[in-house]
Amino acid sequence: MTAMTRLSIVFLLLFSCSVALGDSLPPPQGPVILSISGEIKRTNVGDEAHFDRTLLAELPRHRLDTSTVVTDGINRFEGYLMRDLLAQVEARGESTVALALNDYRVDIPLTDFHDYDVLLADTMDGETLTPRDKGPLWIVYPRDEHRELQDIRYDYRWVWQLERLEVR
Template sequence: MLKVLESRILVFLLIATCMSAAAAEQRPIKVSTSDGSINFLLTSDVLSTLENTSFNATLPATDEAVRHVSGPLIRDVIKASGAPMGDLILKAFDGYEVVLPASDYKNIDVILAYKIDGKRFSLRERGPAWVVYPNEAYPELKGELYASRSVWQMSEIIVE
Protein backbone atom coordinates (compact mmCIF):
# COMPACT_ATOMS: atom_id res chain seq x y z
CA MET A 1 0.00 0.00 0.00
CA LEU A 2 2.82 2.38 0.89
CA LYS A 3 4.58 1.73 -2.45
CA VAL A 4 1.36 2.48 -4.35
CA LEU A 5 0.95 5.76 -2.45
CA GLU A 6 4.60 6.68 -3.11
CA SER A 7 4.14 5.93 -6.82
CA ARG A 8 1.02 8.10 -7.01
CA ILE A 9 2.77 10.97 -5.25
CA LEU A 10 5.72 10.68 -7.64
CA VAL A 11 3.39 10.73 -10.67
CA PHE A 12 1.54 13.75 -9.24
CA LEU A 13 4.83 15.62 -8.70
CA LEU A 14 5.98 14.85 -12.25
CA ILE A 15 2.70 16.09 -13.72
CA ALA A 16 2.77 19.24 -11.58
CA THR A 17 6.37 19.95 -12.66
CA CYS A 18 5.50 19.54 -16.34
CA MET A 19 2.43 21.76 -15.99
CA SER A 20 4.36 24.54 -14.27
CA ALA A 21 7.13 24.35 -16.89
CA ALA A 22 4.52 24.65 -19.67
CA ALA A 23 2.88 27.59 -17.91
CA ALA A 24 6.25 29.32 -17.58
CA GLU A 25 6.83 28.93 -21.33
CA GLN A 26 3.46 30.55 -22.11
CA ARG A 27 3.91 33.77 -20.14
CA PRO A 28 1.77 36.57 -21.50
CA ILE A 29 3.28 39.90 -22.48
CA LYS A 30 1.78 42.82 -20.58
CA VAL A 31 0.84 45.88 -22.64
CA SER A 32 0.01 48.97 -20.59
CA THR A 33 0.10 52.74 -20.63
CA SER A 34 2.50 54.67 -18.43
CA ASP A 35 -0.47 56.22 -16.60
CA GLY A 36 -1.95 52.78 -15.89
CA SER A 37 -5.20 53.46 -17.75
CA ILE A 38 -4.74 50.40 -19.99
CA ASN A 39 -3.57 46.96 -18.93
CA PHE A 40 -3.78 44.31 -21.63
CA LEU A 41 -2.38 40.77 -21.58
CA LEU A 42 -1.00 39.61 -24.87
CA THR A 43 -1.33 35.83 -24.58
CA SER A 44 -0.24 33.29 -27.17
CA ASP A 45 -3.93 32.93 -28.13
CA VAL A 46 -4.22 36.69 -28.74
CA LEU A 47 -0.95 36.69 -30.70
CA SER A 48 -2.26 33.98 -32.98
CA THR A 49 -5.50 35.89 -33.71
CA LEU A 50 -3.72 39.02 -34.93
CA GLU A 51 -2.77 39.21 -38.60
CA ASN A 52 0.78 37.99 -39.05
CA THR A 53 3.56 39.45 -41.16
CA SER A 54 6.50 37.27 -42.21
CA PHE A 55 9.92 38.11 -43.58
CA ASN A 56 13.54 37.05 -43.49
CA ALA A 57 15.77 38.75 -40.93
CA THR A 58 19.14 38.42 -39.28
CA LEU A 59 18.51 38.21 -35.54
CA PRO A 60 20.92 40.09 -33.27
CA ALA A 61 23.13 38.09 -30.89
CA THR A 62 22.69 34.87 -32.86
CA ASP A 63 24.85 32.98 -35.30
CA GLU A 64 23.94 35.68 -37.88
CA ALA A 65 22.04 33.21 -40.06
CA VAL A 66 19.05 34.61 -41.91
CA ARG A 67 15.85 33.32 -40.29
CA HIS A 68 12.21 33.45 -41.37
CA VAL A 69 10.20 35.24 -38.66
CA SER A 70 6.43 35.67 -38.23
CA GLY A 71 4.25 37.70 -35.93
CA PRO A 72 1.94 40.69 -35.76
CA LEU A 73 3.11 44.19 -36.55
CA ILE A 74 3.90 46.14 -33.37
CA ARG A 75 1.42 48.82 -34.44
CA ASP A 76 -1.32 46.17 -34.62
CA VAL A 77 -0.43 44.93 -31.13
CA ILE A 78 -0.75 48.48 -29.78
CA LYS A 79 -4.07 48.98 -31.60
CA ALA A 80 -5.39 45.67 -30.21
CA SER A 81 -4.51 46.80 -26.68
CA GLY A 82 -6.50 50.03 -27.10
CA ALA A 83 -3.48 52.15 -26.21
CA PRO A 84 -2.50 55.30 -28.13
CA MET A 85 0.43 55.19 -30.58
CA GLY A 86 3.29 56.60 -28.52
CA ASP A 87 6.90 55.73 -27.85
CA LEU A 88 7.24 52.30 -26.26
CA ILE A 89 9.33 51.06 -23.38
CA LEU A 90 10.16 47.45 -24.21
CA LYS A 91 11.06 45.19 -21.30
CA ALA A 92 12.54 41.70 -21.32
CA PHE A 93 12.31 38.98 -18.69
CA ASP A 94 16.02 39.43 -17.92
CA GLY A 95 15.53 43.11 -16.98
CA TYR A 96 16.73 44.64 -20.27
CA GLU A 97 14.70 47.62 -21.40
CA VAL A 98 14.88 50.08 -24.27
CA VAL A 99 12.73 52.78 -25.86
CA LEU A 100 11.21 52.02 -29.26
CA PRO A 101 10.28 55.33 -30.90
CA ALA A 102 6.75 55.48 -32.32
CA SER A 103 8.25 56.57 -35.64
CA ASP A 104 9.91 53.15 -35.95
CA TYR A 105 6.79 51.01 -35.67
CA LYS A 106 4.56 53.52 -37.49
CA ASN A 107 6.89 53.76 -40.53
CA ILE A 108 8.66 50.39 -40.52
CA ASP A 109 7.02 46.96 -40.45
CA VAL A 110 8.52 45.99 -37.08
CA ILE A 111 6.97 42.77 -35.80
CA LEU A 112 6.57 40.98 -32.50
CA ALA A 113 7.82 37.63 -33.79
CA TYR A 114 6.60 34.55 -31.99
CA LYS A 115 7.58 32.09 -34.72
CA ILE A 116 11.04 31.50 -36.15
CA ASP A 117 11.34 29.26 -39.19
CA GLY A 118 7.67 28.31 -38.78
CA LYS A 119 7.91 27.19 -35.14
CA ARG A 120 6.82 28.91 -31.95
CA PHE A 121 9.76 29.37 -29.68
CA SER A 122 9.97 29.05 -25.91
CA LEU A 123 11.34 31.32 -23.21
CA ARG A 124 14.44 29.12 -23.22
CA GLU A 125 14.83 29.88 -26.95
CA ARG A 126 14.46 33.66 -26.39
CA GLY A 127 10.66 33.62 -26.57
CA PRO A 128 7.82 34.10 -26.01
CA ALA A 129 8.32 36.90 -28.56
CA TRP A 130 11.06 38.95 -30.14
CA VAL A 131 10.90 42.48 -31.63
CA VAL A 132 12.29 42.11 -35.15
CA TYR A 133 13.06 44.64 -37.88
CA PRO A 134 12.97 43.65 -41.60
CA ASN A 135 16.74 44.12 -41.86
CA GLU A 136 17.30 41.77 -44.79
CA ALA A 137 14.95 43.79 -47.02
CA TYR A 138 16.32 47.09 -45.67
CA PRO A 139 20.05 46.78 -44.85
CA GLU A 140 20.00 50.27 -43.31
CA LEU A 141 18.14 48.60 -40.39
CA LYS A 142 21.22 46.55 -39.53
CA GLY A 143 23.66 47.83 -36.93
CA GLU A 144 23.77 48.55 -33.22
CA LEU A 145 20.89 51.05 -33.03
CA TYR A 146 18.25 48.68 -34.39
CA ALA A 147 19.86 45.62 -32.81
CA SER A 148 19.50 47.30 -29.40
CA ARG A 149 15.77 47.76 -30.05
CA SER A 150 15.32 44.11 -31.07
CA VAL A 151 14.34 42.84 -27.65
CA TRP A 152 13.94 39.11 -27.14
CA GLN A 153 12.15 37.40 -24.22
CA MET A 154 9.60 40.20 -24.26
CA SER A 155 7.78 40.59 -20.95
CA GLU A 156 6.18 44.02 -21.13
CA ILE A 157 5.39 46.93 -23.43
CA ILE A 158 4.64 50.31 -21.84
CA VAL A 159 3.15 52.98 -24.06
CA GLU A 160 4.29 56.49 -23.11
Protein backbone atom coordinates in the same frame (compact mmCIF):
# COMPACT_ATOMS: atom_id res chain seq x y z
CA MET B 1 -30.58 50.59 -53.61
CA THR B 2 -30.94 54.26 -52.84
CA ALA B 3 -28.15 56.44 -51.54
CA MET B 4 -30.02 56.83 -48.25
CA THR B 5 -30.29 53.04 -47.84
CA ARG B 6 -26.57 52.59 -48.55
CA LEU B 7 -25.74 55.33 -46.05
CA SER B 8 -27.97 53.68 -43.42
CA ILE B 9 -26.21 50.34 -43.97
CA VAL B 10 -22.79 51.96 -43.60
CA PHE B 11 -23.79 53.64 -40.32
CA LEU B 12 -25.29 50.38 -39.03
CA LEU B 13 -22.08 48.50 -39.85
CA LEU B 14 -19.90 51.15 -38.20
CA PHE B 15 -22.10 51.14 -35.10
CA SER B 16 -22.03 47.31 -34.95
CA CYS B 17 -18.24 47.27 -35.21
CA SER B 18 -17.81 49.85 -32.46
CA VAL B 19 -20.23 47.98 -30.18
CA ALA B 20 -18.45 44.67 -30.91
CA LEU B 21 -15.04 46.15 -30.14
CA GLY B 22 -16.10 48.16 -27.13
CA ASP B 23 -13.51 49.70 -24.90
CA SER B 24 -12.22 46.44 -23.47
CA LEU B 25 -10.50 43.36 -24.81
CA PRO B 26 -11.63 39.85 -23.96
CA PRO B 27 -9.81 38.45 -20.93
CA PRO B 28 -6.97 35.99 -21.52
CA GLN B 29 -7.92 32.34 -21.01
CA GLY B 30 -4.40 30.91 -21.01
CA PRO B 31 -1.03 31.93 -19.60
CA VAL B 32 -0.30 35.63 -20.17
CA ILE B 33 2.78 36.11 -22.36
CA LEU B 34 2.56 39.88 -22.88
CA SER B 35 1.22 42.79 -20.83
CA ILE B 36 0.77 46.31 -22.20
CA SER B 37 0.25 49.32 -19.94
CA GLY B 38 0.44 53.09 -20.08
CA GLU B 39 -1.23 55.24 -22.72
CA ILE B 40 -3.70 52.66 -24.03
CA LYS B 41 -7.46 52.79 -24.33
CA ARG B 42 -8.48 49.12 -24.65
CA THR B 43 -7.72 46.95 -21.61
CA ASN B 44 -8.85 43.66 -20.10
CA VAL B 45 -7.19 43.45 -16.66
CA GLY B 46 -7.49 46.69 -14.69
CA ASP B 47 -5.80 49.40 -16.73
CA GLU B 48 -3.61 46.95 -18.67
CA ALA B 49 -4.01 44.72 -21.70
CA HIS B 50 -2.92 41.13 -21.09
CA PHE B 51 -2.40 38.77 -24.02
CA ASP B 52 -2.20 35.02 -24.15
CA ARG B 53 -1.39 33.17 -27.39
CA THR B 54 -5.09 32.96 -28.33
CA LEU B 55 -5.65 36.72 -28.05
CA LEU B 56 -2.50 37.43 -30.07
CA ALA B 57 -3.69 34.97 -32.72
CA GLU B 58 -6.67 37.25 -33.43
CA LEU B 59 -4.22 39.62 -35.14
CA PRO B 60 -3.17 39.05 -38.76
CA ARG B 61 -0.05 36.85 -39.04
CA HIS B 62 3.00 37.96 -40.97
CA ARG B 63 6.30 36.43 -42.02
CA LEU B 64 9.73 38.05 -42.18
CA ASP B 65 12.95 36.56 -43.50
CA THR B 66 15.96 38.46 -42.20
CA SER B 67 19.39 38.13 -40.64
CA THR B 68 20.10 39.08 -37.03
CA VAL B 69 23.26 40.01 -35.15
CA VAL B 70 22.77 37.08 -32.75
CA THR B 71 22.02 34.20 -35.14
CA ASP B 72 23.67 32.77 -38.25
CA GLY B 73 22.31 33.31 -41.75
CA ILE B 74 18.78 34.26 -42.69
CA ASN B 75 16.01 33.23 -40.31
CA ARG B 76 12.28 33.03 -40.98
CA PHE B 77 10.24 34.75 -38.28
CA GLU B 78 6.47 34.63 -37.95
CA GLY B 79 4.22 36.67 -35.74
CA TYR B 80 2.31 39.94 -35.64
CA LEU B 81 3.09 43.46 -36.75
CA MET B 82 3.79 45.68 -33.76
CA ARG B 83 1.64 48.43 -35.28
CA ASP B 84 -1.34 46.01 -35.43
CA LEU B 85 -0.84 45.06 -31.78
CA LEU B 86 -0.64 48.70 -30.70
CA ALA B 87 -3.71 49.55 -32.78
CA GLN B 88 -5.55 46.70 -31.03
CA VAL B 89 -5.04 48.39 -27.65
CA GLU B 90 -5.50 51.88 -29.14
CA ALA B 91 -2.06 52.99 -27.97
CA ARG B 92 -1.38 56.71 -27.81
CA GLY B 93 2.01 58.17 -27.15
CA GLU B 94 5.41 58.67 -28.68
CA SER B 95 7.38 55.71 -27.38
CA THR B 96 7.18 52.41 -25.64
CA VAL B 97 9.46 50.86 -23.06
CA ALA B 98 10.02 47.21 -23.93
CA LEU B 99 10.85 45.01 -20.93
CA ALA B 100 12.22 41.48 -21.14
CA LEU B 101 12.18 38.51 -18.76
CA ASN B 102 15.89 39.11 -18.05
CA ASP B 103 15.15 42.73 -16.95
CA TYR B 104 16.52 44.23 -20.19
CA ARG B 105 14.64 47.40 -21.05
CA VAL B 106 14.85 49.81 -23.94
CA ASP B 107 12.85 52.77 -25.25
CA ILE B 108 11.50 52.33 -28.77
CA PRO B 109 9.89 55.23 -30.66
CA LEU B 110 6.40 54.32 -31.88
CA THR B 111 7.40 55.72 -35.27
CA ASP B 112 9.57 52.60 -35.75
CA PHE B 113 6.43 50.48 -35.83
CA HIS B 114 4.75 52.71 -38.39
CA ASP B 115 7.81 53.28 -40.58
CA TYR B 116 8.87 49.61 -40.72
CA ASP B 117 7.17 46.21 -40.61
CA VAL B 118 8.52 45.41 -37.14
CA LEU B 119 7.38 41.96 -36.08
CA LEU B 120 6.39 40.62 -32.69
CA ALA B 121 7.71 37.16 -33.50
CA ASP B 122 6.55 34.01 -31.75
CA THR B 123 8.30 31.54 -34.08
CA MET B 124 11.72 31.32 -35.71
CA ASP B 125 12.37 28.88 -38.54
CA GLY B 126 9.07 27.15 -37.83
CA GLU B 127 9.76 26.57 -34.13
CA THR B 128 7.72 28.21 -31.37
CA LEU B 129 9.96 30.53 -29.37
CA THR B 130 10.38 29.67 -25.69
CA PRO B 131 12.24 31.55 -22.94
CA ARG B 132 15.22 29.23 -23.56
CA ASP B 133 15.52 30.46 -27.15
CA LYS B 134 14.59 34.15 -27.09
CA GLY B 135 10.86 33.68 -26.57
CA PRO B 136 8.08 33.59 -25.99
CA LEU B 137 8.11 36.85 -27.99
CA TRP B 138 10.88 38.68 -29.83
CA ILE B 139 10.72 42.14 -31.41
CA VAL B 140 12.29 41.67 -34.85
CA TYR B 141 13.14 44.43 -37.33
CA PRO B 142 13.28 43.90 -41.11
CA ARG B 143 17.01 44.77 -41.09
CA ASP B 144 17.79 43.23 -44.48
CA GLU B 145 15.10 45.32 -46.21
CA HIS B 146 16.35 48.70 -44.96
CA ARG B 147 20.00 49.68 -44.82
CA GLU B 148 19.36 52.17 -42.00
CA LEU B 149 18.15 49.33 -39.76
CA GLN B 150 21.62 47.77 -39.84
CA ASP B 151 22.77 50.51 -37.44
CA ILE B 152 23.63 49.39 -33.87
CA ARG B 153 21.01 51.68 -32.31
CA TYR B 154 18.32 49.51 -33.94
CA ASP B 155 20.05 46.31 -32.80
CA TYR B 156 19.39 47.38 -29.20
CA ARG B 157 15.66 47.48 -29.97
CA TRP B 158 15.51 43.78 -30.87
CA VAL B 159 14.07 42.69 -27.52
CA TRP B 160 13.91 38.94 -27.00
CA GLN B 161 12.06 37.33 -24.09
CA LEU B 162 9.67 40.29 -24.29
CA GLU B 163 7.10 40.27 -21.49
CA ARG B 164 5.86 43.86 -21.16
CA LEU B 165 5.35 47.09 -23.11
CA GLU B 166 4.74 50.44 -21.43
CA VAL B 167 3.35 53.04 -23.83
CA ARG B 168 4.36 56.62 -23.03
